[in-house]
Structure formats: structure tokens, C-alpha cells
Amino acid sequence: MLERTRSTEATGGAAIVDALLVNGVDTLFGLPGAQMYPLFDALQQRADRIRTYGARHEQACGYMAFGYARSTGRPGVYAVVPGPGVLNTTAALCTAQGCSAPVLCITGQVPASFLGKGRGHLHELPDQLATLRSLTKWAERIERVEDAPAVIDEAFRQMLSGRPGPVAVEMAWDVMASRAPVVPFPPASMAPAPAPAREAVEAAARLLVEARHPMIMVGSGAQHAGEAVRALAEALAAPVAAFRGGRGVVPEDHPLGGSCVAAHRLWPRTDVLLGIGSRLEMPYMRWAGMMTCVERPQAPPHLVRLDIDPAEFGRLMPDVGVLADAQEGTWALVEAIRRLRPQGPADPAGARAAIAAARDEARRAVEVVQPQLSYLDVIRDVLPRDGIFVNELCQVGFAAYFGFPVLGERTYISEGYQGTLGFGFPTALGVKAAHPGRPVVSITGDGGFLFAVQELATAAQEAIGLVTIVFNNGSYGNVLRDQQLGFGNRLIGSVLHNPDFMQLAAAFGVEGHRVDEPAALRAVLGPALASGRPVLIEVAVPRGSEASPWPFLHPKPAA
Structure with missing residues (x-):
């Protein structure tokens, strides 16, 4: 020092x-x-x-x-x-x-x-x-x-x-x-987090205890609070869902975890929603309509928010707001709920059965999103639980919001609400630099990859052993589909002429593989991750062949 x-x-x-x-x-x-x-x-x-x-x-x-x-x-x-x-x-x-x-x-x-x-x-x-x-x-x-x-x-x-x-x-x-x-300074000291107010915690706990079907949604602010969130979910027998930033706080293969599509199946019966470190984009934008700003949600469900940022309570007004760090505030809720209901939730087995049924229904429903789901299944099977998946805005990336189970904290890296096309590959290089001993997979479309293709040189020169999978459909897939369906097939700027990605990889001194089916991806992905070297895998996808993921990202209200 x-x-x-x-x-x-x-x-x-x-x-x-x-x-x-x-x-x-x-x-x-x-x-x-x-x-x-x-x-x-x-x-x-x-x-x-x-x-x-x-x-x-x-x-x-x-x-x-x-x-x-x-x-x-x-x-x-x-x-x-x-x-x-x-x-x-x-x-x-x-x-x-x-x-x-x-x-x-x-x-x-x-x-x-x-x-x-x-x-x-x-x-x-x-x-x-x-x-x-x-x-x-x-x-x-x-x-x-x-x-x-x-x-x-x-x-x-x-x-x-x-x-x-x-x-x-x-x-x-x-x-x-x-x-x-x-004159050197000592390390910076952080401003203390606000202690959760007892009255707010008690009010929130009472709403949650009295609820028959509570739901928990978590965001980026809860990424350090996984143990506390799991304890709270167990105390309430409540499902835990996330859209992007909070994924993995509770593993999605946990009996109380699940995808955003499964959460949508459970939403109609939800009577109290608890948001922890989350803007709650799913229920109050994606499920309510992206063109109308909801500021004061009407019950049901009653809304409880736990957030460290007091401004959030003005942006989306809760019935009860708990100002606190996610970990400290969630533990305070756990203690209060255990005091109010020491015997535990009334029917935890029934709640878990309903969650399991919603997960099964959701998985069957999203199976139509092909070939994206088949490729995501391969990546999930090959990538270890602690491996890190870096998403991108592409047809497989959008399907990954609901079709790639996230099994651990900070193992799923997304772009957040900015929706920045091309963020994925350079972001993944930083992820791998931070975790050189862990497998990291970057997925990207051909359009987004070319935003930062020059960083293949960085991967090679700095020996960053990232595996990048480029899904090459020769287009900006969303734009192409929208122009075809909504604008009389008048195409402009959506069809891409791409380089030969294998020659490109070789020019940068990076190992390359080209595949065109999930089984072939499986055959090369495991060895690529084990190699410890930068590897580029191109997946050839016929232009316009991918099923739309959007019915599951902007769904109609559940019946």
C-alpha cells in the first residue's frame, strides 16, 4: 500500500x-x-x-x-x-x-x-x-x-x-x-448503501405473504444477490424470471426458475409482482405494448419494487418501494416473511407444479423457432454451466432471450435496452480477457460481426481464446423480414454481400470452421473451446429461413 x-x-x-x-x-x-x-x-x-x-x-x-x-x-x-x-x-x-x-x-x-x-x-x-x-x-x-x-x-x-x-x-x-x-490516496471508499426502511420492508412482506401467486422479476441490480433471491423465492414458492440483465441470478433449471416465455404463461394469475434491481421491461413494456408508457400500474398485480436508485420509483410507481441494495434488501424481506409466516408457503408443491407446467408449455411453444433453437440447444449442451454466453442482435440472439437456459450468475451477457448491433464480438473479447480459464462463446450474425471484424486481429495478437459463432444468413434478418412482410417486399439495405469468412479468419491467423447444421456445430464446438485459441465458426443459414422469434418477445396477452 x-x-x-x-x-x-x-x-x-x-x-x-x-x-x-x-x-x-x-x-x-x-x-x-x-x-x-x-x-x-x-x-x-x-x-x-x-x-x-x-x-x-x-x-x-x-x-x-x-x-x-x-x-x-x-x-x-x-x-x-x-x-x-x-x-x-x-x-x-x-x-x-x-x-x-x-x-x-x-x-x-x-x-x-x-x-x-x-x-x-x-x-x-x-x-x-x-x-x-x-x-x-x-x-x-x-x-x-x-x-x-x-x-x-x-x-x-x-x-x-x-x-x-x-x-x-x-x-x-x-x-x-x-x-x-x-501524494497517493488510499483506495476509494464507497458511499454506504441506504439501509432498507423497516416500514417499507414490513409493508412489502405483508403484500407478498398475503399473495396467492406472487412472482419475482430480477434485473442487473440483483446479479450479486443470487443466494438471497433464491431464499426469498423458496420462502414464497414464487417463480423467478428475468428478461436480460437478471438472467442466471436464479438458474433457469431451478424448480422456481424459468424463461421469460414461461413467466408470461404465469402472468395472468400473478397477484403481486416483486421487481428486484429491474426496470420491469417485460410486464410493463413488452407485454403491455411498446408504444404506451405505463407509469403507475394498476393492480392486479400489486407492484413491489426493491431498488438502490430512488429515481426508479418515480419512473414506474410501485404500491410499495423498498430503497436498498438488492442483497441487503432481499435478506430483509426474507426475514420479515419468515416472521410473518414461520410455517412457510401454503402449497409449495402446487406452486412448483404450476411453474414446471409453464416451463414445459413454454418450451413446446418455442420449438417452432427453428433452426435457431436447435443451434442454441447444441451450444447449451456443449458449454459448461460456468461457461459464459455473449449474445448479439441476430436471429439466433433474439431466440436466445428465451431459448438458451442460463444456469449461473454473470454467465449471460446481453446488450440491455440500448440494443446495440455489433456489440457482441468486442464485448466477448473483454469477457474472455477477464476469464481466461473459462469457456466463452460469442454468437453473432453476419451483419453485426462486421461492425468489429477487425478485432480478429486483437484476438490473435493478444491470444484471447474466444470462440465466435457467426450465423451467416446474408442479411440483416429482422430488417429483411419487416420489409418483406410490412413494406411490400421493397428491400433496401437489408441484403448483404459478405466476405468468405474462412479466408478472412485465415488472413488474421485465426482457426476457422464452416458448418451448416446443428450436428456439425456440435462436432467442432467442443474441440474449439478446449483449444484455448481464438476460433471462428461460420454457420451457413439460408437467407430468410429463420422463424420469427418476435411472437415470444412481444406476445399477445396470455389467456
Whole structure:
């Protein structure tokens, strides 16, 4: 531990890197450039303590940091040049904001004397800090070298306190290169989470105990609270469902777990809904209609929300709101329910039977989504329980929302509500960098893959042993289907001319395989995961052959 009282002369870049090290950062994703030379030089000199992964596009740096953060719960850090460099990462920042992922962006600035002058200095933006503040939870400029420890500490406090989210810091070009005595700070201390109010917990517990058919929905905010959520579900004999961010909090093969389609089957009888760390997109957008904003849901069901962000209770108003961290608040609910009903739920066997029936019905119903379900079954069979699946916006990816059972916390990485096409492959590189010893599979369509295809070079150069499956249907599948069905088959921009993906893989020095049926995918996927090397698998899919997954993602109200 560095002593707070001992100063050391350092450049601005070195002061930032040392503050990262104090806060436990051992991995950074970056692309160097003129304004950032002192920072990258400091990274090189500290390579024994912090691993820097280079990328071929700034957007990949941001998404790799996102994947690292999303799969670990720890901060993902990236560094890029200002102006166009940092603008290239804003999709990743928006994705991190949407998924409440702790991502730290470090960037440069024009020389200090040019700030706000509009002289057209290299990479100058009208107000870069204001732009970053509109996309992140918090952003600040490090004005002096000696301020770096305090500002970086505050960045960590903001990023990790309360609802996690992305933050950004910038430093002027000349300041980053200048030297000054720097006094290190200790690691940042987090703001304490609000303690769950006893009255709110008791009110929520009474509603849940009195319910005949409660349901629990979890989001990203519950990813660290799996044990507590499972205990609560057992205390209530309640099904647990998630759409994207909360998947795996309760394994979907647990007797009380299930897919979003199974949850929709159980929704008509639900009399109390408990949302934990979730925006509750399923019931109040996807099941209610995406064009009408529901702000104050009408019972039934009664709505209970447990969230660390008080703003959520104004966005979707509950009957009872419990302001707390998901883990602490859920344990408080468990204790209160056990006090109110020490004998346990009235008919746990009946509840489990209803959940099992809904799961079976849901699986039979979604079997029509072919060939996507058959390919997902193969991936699920081959990937171990602790293997990580990184989704993408493609026909197989949309089917994965309900057709790929998630069996553990942080083993399913999605794009959240931003719906950022092309996020999957670079995000998965960051996931694999964070978990080099665990199998990681990235699925993507041909369209989304080409958003970041250049990062095959990153996978090869950095020896990131990611297995990427490209489902090549020669189109933007959703757009093609919509134009065919809704716009008189007037096609524009939806049919794609693709490269030979096997020649492309070979050009980057990456192992490649082409298959055209689920059995062939099974034959190559296991050895690819075992190889520890980057592997690209192309699945040839006839254009327009995939069944639509959308009836299960925007279903009509259940009967």
C-alpha cells in the first residue's frame, strides 16, 4: 500500500495509472495516440502490475471494458484519445449506462490553454466534458497532475456507489505530459448503501405473504444477490424470471426458475409482482405494448419494487418501494416473511407444479423457432454451466432471450435496452480477457460481426481464446423480414454481400470452421473451446429461413 504522506514526482499519465493500481485495477483496454502517450508509457512501465490489451478500433476498447465489467462486477477501464477517439466509444458508454455496468473511460484533451477557445486544435470538441456528462453517471477533468489521485478516487466512488454506471475523466494534453509531486490516496471508499426502511420492508412482506401467486422479476441490480433471491423465492414458492440483465441470478433449471416465455404463461394469475434491481421491461413494456408508457400500474398485480436508485420509483410507481441494495434488501424481506409466516408457503408443491407446467408449455411453444433453437440447444449442451454466453442482435440472439437456459450468475451477457448491433464480438473479447480459464462463446450474425471484424486481429495478437459463432444468413434478418412482410417486399439495405469468412479468419491467423447444421456445430464446438485459441465458426443459414422469434418477445396477452 502506498503511503498517503509520501509524494513522488510523476507525469499526469503516471499519476493516473498509479491511482488505478491503488484501486485494484489490473487490466486496461486501450488504443494509444498523441494526447495519451504519457499514460500509455506509464502503462508500459507498470506492465508487471497491469495488463493492457490493445484494440484496432476505439469502440472495441469501450466494449471490451464493458464485457470485463459485466462479467465480473468489477470496473472495466479503457483509455483512448479525445475527440473522435472518445466519440467512437460512446455506443459502449450508452450500453454500460443502460446495463448499470461500472466502466471507466480515460481520455485526453487539447492543451490547457486551448480549452474552450474553438481554435480547431487536434481532436477538439466544442465541449467534450459536457458530452461525456450526458452519457455517463459522472465525468470530470483532472486539472493538475497532483489532482489525479483525488479525481480517480472520486471516479471509482461515483462508478461503484449506489447504482453502478459508467464514468469518465479527461486530462489536457500538456498536463498529462507535465511532472509534479503527487501524494497517493488510499483506495476509494464507497458511499454506504441506504439501509432498507423497516416500514417499507414490513409493508412489502405483508403484500407478498398475503399473495396467492406472487412472482419475482430480477434485473442487473440483483446479479450479486443470487443466494438471497433464491431464499426469498423458496420462502414464497414464487417463480423467478428475468428478461436480460437478471438472467442466471436464479438458474433457469431451478424448480422456481424459468424463461421469460414461461413467466408470461404465469402472468395472468400473478397477484403481486416483486421487481428486484429491474426496470420491469417485460410486464410493463413488452407485454403491455411498446408504444404506451405505463407509469403507475394498476393492480392486479400489486407492484413491489426493491431498488438502490430512488429515481426508479418515480419512473414506474410501485404500491410499495423498498430503497436498498438488492442483497441487503432481499435478506430483509426474507426475514420479515419468515416472521410473518414461520410455517412457510401454503402449497409449495402446487406452486412448483404450476411453474414446471409453464416451463414445459413454454418450451413446446418455442420449438417452432427453428433452426435457431436447435443451434442454441447444441451450444447449451456443449458449454459448461460456468461457461459464459455473449449474445448479439441476430436471429439466433433474439431466440436466445428465451431459448438458451442460463444456469449461473454473470454467465449471460446481453446488450440491455440500448440494443446495440455489433456489440457482441468486442464485448466477448473483454469477457474472455477477464476469464481466461473459462469457456466463452460469442454468437453473432453476419451483419453485426462486421461492425468489429477487425478485432480478429486483437484476438490473435493478444491470444484471447474466444470462440465466435457467426450465423451467416446474408442479411440483416429482422430488417429483411419487416420489409418483406410490412413494406411490400421493397428491400433496401437489408441484403448483404459478405466476405468468405474462412479466408478472412485465415488472413488474421485465426482457426476457422464452416458448418451448416446443428450436428456439425456440435462436432467442432467442443474441440474449439478446449483449444484455448481464438476460433471462428461460420454457420451457413439460408437467407430468410429463420422463424420469427418476435411472437415470444412481444406476445399477445396470455389467456
